[in-house]
Amino acid sequence: MTFTPPPDDAAQNSGEPGAPSYPPPSYPPPSYPPPSGYASSNGYAPPNGYAPAPGYAPAPAYVAAPAYPPPPGYPPAGYPASAYGGYPPMGYVPNTPVRRDGWSIAALICGILPFVPLGIAFGITGIVRTTRGRRRGRGMAIAGLILAGLWLALFVLVGLFASDDPADHAARDAGGQITRQQQVAPQALRAGDCLKNPRDSDRTVDTVTVVPCSSLHDAQDIADPTLSGGRYPGDATLAAEAEDACRDAAATALGPVSAGSQLRLQYLYPQKDVWNAGERAAHCIVVLPNPVTGTIGSH
Numbered sequence: 001m002t003f004t005p006p007p008d009d010a011a012q013n014s015g016e017p018g019a020p021s022y023p024p025p026s027y028p029p030p031s032y033p034p035p036s037g038y039a040s041s042n043g044y045a046p047p048n049g050y051a052p053a054p055g056y057a058p059a060p061a062y063v064a065a066p067a068y069p070p071p072p073g074y075p076p077a078g079y080p081a082s083a084y085g086g087y088p089p090m091g092y093v094p095n096t097p098v099r100r101d102g103w104s105i106a107a108l109i110c111g112i113l114p115f116v117p118l119g120i121a122f123g124i125t126g127i128v129r130t131t132r133g134r135r136r137g138r139g140m141a142i143a144g145l146i147l148a149g150l151w152l153a154l155f156v157l158v159g160l161f162a163s164d165d166p167a168d169h170a171a172r173d174a175g176g177q178i179t180r181q182q183q184v185a186p187q188a189l190r191a192g193d194c195l196k197n198p199r200d201s202d203r204t205v206d207t208v209t210v211v212p213c214s215s216l217h218d219a220q221d222i223a224d225p226t227l228s229g230g231r232y233p234g235d236a237t238l239a240a241e242a243e244d245a246c247r248d249a250a251a252t253a254l255g256p257v258s259a260g261s262q263l264r265l266q267y268l269y270p271q272k273d274v275w276n277a278g279e280r281a282a283h284c285i286v287v288l289p290n291p292v293t294g295t296i297g298s299h
Contacts, residue, residue: 101129104137104144111147116155119148170210181211186268189283192295193221197287198266205268216291219266223249223284232275238282242269246284254286254296262289263296 104126110119126141170184170193178193186205189195194213198205211217225245227238246267254263268283286296 101135101137104141107144108140111144114151222253242282
């Protein structure tokens with residue numbers, strides 16, 4: 001028995017000759033009746049018993065919760081005020097300039113000038129007023145006080161040396177005689193002192209050179225008459241009075257002097273400053289022609 005195989009679909013579709021072509025079968029689309037309770041297929045209706053979903057309303061705004069009062073019996077929050085007063089607010093204290101003390105400035109000025117009593121008084125006052133930084137100028141007060149003290153020490157030293165000036169005090173022995181050659185002021189001369197003649201060109205004599213009479217000398221003080229007057233009468237008046245007094249003193253000490261004698265008479269009288277200091281004596285000087293030893297009366 002012989003079986004013929006069924007035609008190959010591939011062979012049929014390839015259009016190979018000899019194979020028969022069959023048209024494709026057509027099937028109608030299935031149709032199903034809508035279930036009961038539903039609308040037509042062109043739109044779906046909600047199932048029975050269900051309403052459409054409502055839209056959502058906007059969420060309600062939040063309202064702030066009401067403030068609750070504090071429980072009774074408790075004070076409000078915060079620290080009670082201190083019984084000793086509150087603290088001052090934080091911050092920097094303004095930099096108020098400290099004034100310079102006027103007494104200290106015055107002390108420095110008086111110390112420089114120098115006004116010694118004022119410098120000392122103002123200096124002490126300035127130091128007291130500038131204690132604990134209440135005022136500026138403590139250094140000036142101290143400087144003025146120191147300067148015033150230095151000036152005071154200087155004045156004391158000058159006064160000591162001036163009062164003990166060798167020109168005012170000639171060196172003498174117990175008998176009052178000059179012991180050595182030395183420079184002295186005219187007011188230190190005494191009658192009988194031997195000296196070297198002051199130069200004729202000197203109109204004012206500040207010092208004279210005294211020597212022991214045993215040494216060579218060419219002049220001698222023979223008298224020291226006291227001039228009259230209270231207030232300074234002037235150079236001319238004193239010169240005339242000193243000349244008259246010395247002529248009388250020379251006549252008494254030397255006797256009559258011959259016309260050919262080479263002795264000369266000179267006189268010294270105080271100047272205004274010496275007069276105002278209390279000096280009232282004139283000094284009568286006999287000048288010898290040549291240096292000699294001994295006193296005039298011995299020749």
